[in-house]
Amino acid sequence: xxxxxxxxxxDFAIVVADSSAVHSILLHKTNEDKIMLLDSHKLMGASGETxxxxxxxxxxxxxxxxxxxxxxIPLTTAxxxxxxxxxxxxxxxxxxxxxxxxxxxxxxxxxxxxxxIDYIASLxxxxxAAFGYGSYFALSMxxxxxxxxxxxxxxxxxxxxxxxxxxxRLVVAPPNFVIKIVDKDGAREYAWRESxxxxxVIAS
Amino acid sequence: xxxxxxxxxxxxxxxxxxCFAIASDRRLGVQLQTIATDFQKIYxxxxxLFIGLSGLATDAQTLYQRLVFRHKxxxxxxxxxxxxxxxxxxxxxxxxxxxxxxYFCQPxxxxxxxxxxxxxxxxxxxxxxxxxKDFVVAGTASESLYGxxxxxxxxxxxxxxxFETISQALLSSVDRDCLSGWGGHxxxxxx
Numbered sequence: 272x273x274x275x276x277x278x279x280x281x282d283f284a285i286v287v288a289d290s291s292a293v294h295s296i297l298l299h300k301t302n303e304d305k306i307m308l309l310d311s312h313k314l315m316g317a318s319g320e321t322x323x324x325x326x327x328x329x330x331x332x333x334x335x336x337x338x339x340x341x342x343x344i345p346l347t348t349a350x351x352x353x354x355x356x357x358x359x360x361x362x363x364x365x366x367x368x369x370x371x372x373x374x375x376x377x378x379x380x381x382x383x384x385x386x387x388i389d390y391i392a393s394l395x396x397x398x399x400a401a402f403g404y405g406s407y408f409a410l411s412m413x414x415x416x417x418x419x420x421x422x423x424x425x426x427x428x429x430x431x432x433x434x435x436x437x438x439x440r441l442v443v444a445p446p447n448f449v450i451k452i453v454d455k456d457g458a459r460e461y462a463w464r465e466s467x468x469x470x471x472v473i474a475s
Numbered sequence: 476x477x478x479x480x481x482x483x484x485x486x487x488x489x490x491x492x493x494c495f496a497i498a499s500d501r502r503l504g505v506q507l508q509t510i511a512t513d514f515q516k517i518y519x520x521x522x523x524l525f526i527g528l529s530g531l532a533t534d535a536q537t538l539y540q541r542l543v544f545r546h547k548x549x550x551x552x553x554x555x556x557x558x559x560x561x562x563x564x565x566x567x568x569x570x571x572x573x574x575x576x577x578y579f580c581q582p583x584x585x586x587x588x589x590x591x592x593x594x595x596x597x598x599x600x601x602x603x604x605x606x607x608k609d610f611v612v613a614g615t616a617s618e619s620l621y622g623x624x625x626x627x628x629x630x631x632x633x634x635x636x637x638f639e640t641i642s643q644a645l646l647s648s649v650d651r652d653c654l655s656g657w658g659g660h661x662x663x664x665x666x
Contacts (some may be wrong), residue, residue, distance in 0.1 A: 360537050364576060387510060393482065393532040395503055395511050406508065
């Protein structure tokens with residue numbers, strides 16, 4: 272089961288996700304990117320049903336972009352989170368999306384923020400959050416080591432501790448993780464943590 | 476596991492002398508895992524009306540958004556706030572609308588009505604109202620809450636004593652329930 276977790280630091284937020292694409296007992300690839308850039312200053316890490324995850328996050332990304340085109344200003348993180356919750360809640364009693372989401376963003380006025388959105392559309396603003404089997408290890412490690420206003424170095428240190436815990440204690444542990452960060456300079460990929468490297472695909 | 480026990484909640488409201496108190500726990504969980512310890516379950520509708528929503532958190536959030544929408548429209552049209560009795564009927568109607576696909580919520584409503592008379596009520600997930608003169612309870616810890624309130628409650632308590640009573644009833648009940656707890660939010664409204 273896919274692990275996604277995130278935390279808020281001093282002027283930034285970090286989201287980490289495993290990068291395995293799994294179907295039953297088969298590991299298709301180990302460099303699947305599950306953290307989508309919603310816009311310049313928002314990250315959406317998602318875990319759950321593969322098709323739902325890809326489709327729903329893209330749907331949210333395009334709607335966030337549409338808002339910006341129509342209104343000339345970008346959505347705040349809180350607004351994007353509430354929009355996402357609304358879409359999940361509307362679909363819940365018709366055709367539910369089995370996607371758990373950690374939405375992180377940076378707003379000029381309010382700084383970094385992180386939102387936990389369940390697949391049944393429970394929304395809560397948090398400093399640290401996690402989904403999947405990895406959450407049992409991630410939440411405990413973060414409860415122990417997390418402090419408010421951590422620097423990027425301290426936060427990445429904590430992220431690495433969590434990844435080590437997941438790798439060593441989860442029976443079907445994902446080998447690789449992607450780390451993305453969002454701060455005043457925007458949302459971007461920070462690093463990969465790989466213990467297996469996929470063979471590069473050669474274009475024919 | 477029951478859908479009402481998915482997130483975990485404890486709610487209680489009590490009537491005092493020209494005042495009311497409404498209290499909730501602070502846990503948001505996903506079955507056995509605790510997600511947050513600062514989750515709000517009691518919402519203010521207007522200065523003299525509060526509603527607590529127990530049960531499934533997503534439905535509580537959806538229902539709250541619909542209720543705020545309806546109350547804001549009412550305020551614009553009537554140019555006054557809704558009375559608690561009217562609001563309770565509104566909540567009941569909204570819940571019964573979904574009779575065959577309900578919101579998995581049990582609300583607790585507390586407010587001051589005409590001449591600042593305290594009003595409390597609860598209802599089940601399909602809107603069956605339960606008015607009470609003394610206290611109402613809801614949530615996963617409701618059975619413990621019934622016992623604690625029945626033994627600790629006295630009629631016509633002053634606000635300070637009411638606060639003490641509702642807090643102790645809440646804390647002692649959630650301490651016996653693994654799905655609710657992590658502190659409490661208590662609102663005491665006097666005039």
